[in-house]
Amino acid sequence: MKLKICGMKYPENILEVGALLPDYMGFIFYEKSARYFNGTIPELIKTIKKAGVFVNESVENIINKINEHNLQAVQLHGEESVAFCQELKNKMDNKIEIIKVFSVGDDFDFEVVKPFENVCNYFLFDTKGKLPGGNGTTFDWKILKNYKSDKPFFLSGGIGLEEIAAIKNLKLPVYAIDVNSRFEIESGLKNKNLLTNFKRKLEIVNL
Template sequence: MQPKVKICGLTTQEALEAAIAAGADFVGFVIFPKSPRHVDIAGAKALANTARNRARSVVLLVDPDDELFDRVCAEVAPDLIQLHGHESPERVAKLRARGDTAIMKAIGIKAPGDAEKAEPYRRPGRADLILFDAAPPPDAGDALPGGNGLSFDWKILDGVSRRFDFALAGGLNAENVREAIRLTGAAIVDVSSGVEKAPGIKDPQRIVRFLETAKSTSVAAR
């Protein structure tokens, strides 16, 4: 089985077109002012409209209030909303109930057993998809909740792919994505900083290399 690929943190039409042309299954847009990949709602809407019916669009939000969540659903109309903050399972359930937009919930991983944090989010009416990402270091001050170029020990996820499909992020690039897929069995691999030439600036050639490598790697079927 071939893994699907998400290119996250896209900010320009040029980078978006490069990702779609190279075969990206998901394209991600970040609405979070602290991120170098931040776009406003109007920018995310324009990018999502370009991607529509060509790749699935994902908007990343961090602890959104109801107003922001509703505006993104109504104005951007993404295929998924990625919640990448400290949203509790109960908060995810409330947001999921506000509309028909599917939700991907990010779970920070740094130590054995952290994958079990996903279980409360997998109950009916909560997250439709789980993303495992490297947890930011505790002493990193204003570190972003994701997109830091950090990885984690992929062996922590041993056996998870036999229970449910998930997405994998955290320090991925064209040089290590094959090994990441082999060790974790991730159904989706998600990259942002690993295809950039500077924070927030995507490199079309790195996008192509990442997609070629990921899509030439097989995932064992559950």
């Protein structure tokens, strides 16, 4: 399982966390978010993929951000349609990873993800809450037993050190673990020591 650290905001902290070599770092380009990123991403080691997080943004604006920040992945956290994902995929000539987010509650129907299988590289399952993301709570992972697709996915939603044991027991195509609010000193400012500990424990799970 790979590691994505999302909601990065401050240049010094970005470099500090980047030294841990996560597989992905996420930058939120949604103005209503407390973790809204409106700066310049400092130079990162090339193995770290930069993911832009968008909520109901236009294809044109997403492509502008991809080019401005040299993003390798796009995370769609709104109500983007299959046609929208297809348009973005076509205009980027398949050169960008598209991650479609689904907010999961107790009554979530995994049938809704099927139409997106051919237009996205990955799904991301987050906790349904008041905000598009960063609500800081986990959903009941038992519902994932209803996931029948072979499409690898990111698992998100209030994941902290306490969830490591449950992650170890997942028998599903989890491509990456996505962490954010549980490792923050304040919105957008990550605790490097906690992340170091989590990454080490996640690596043990992967053995």
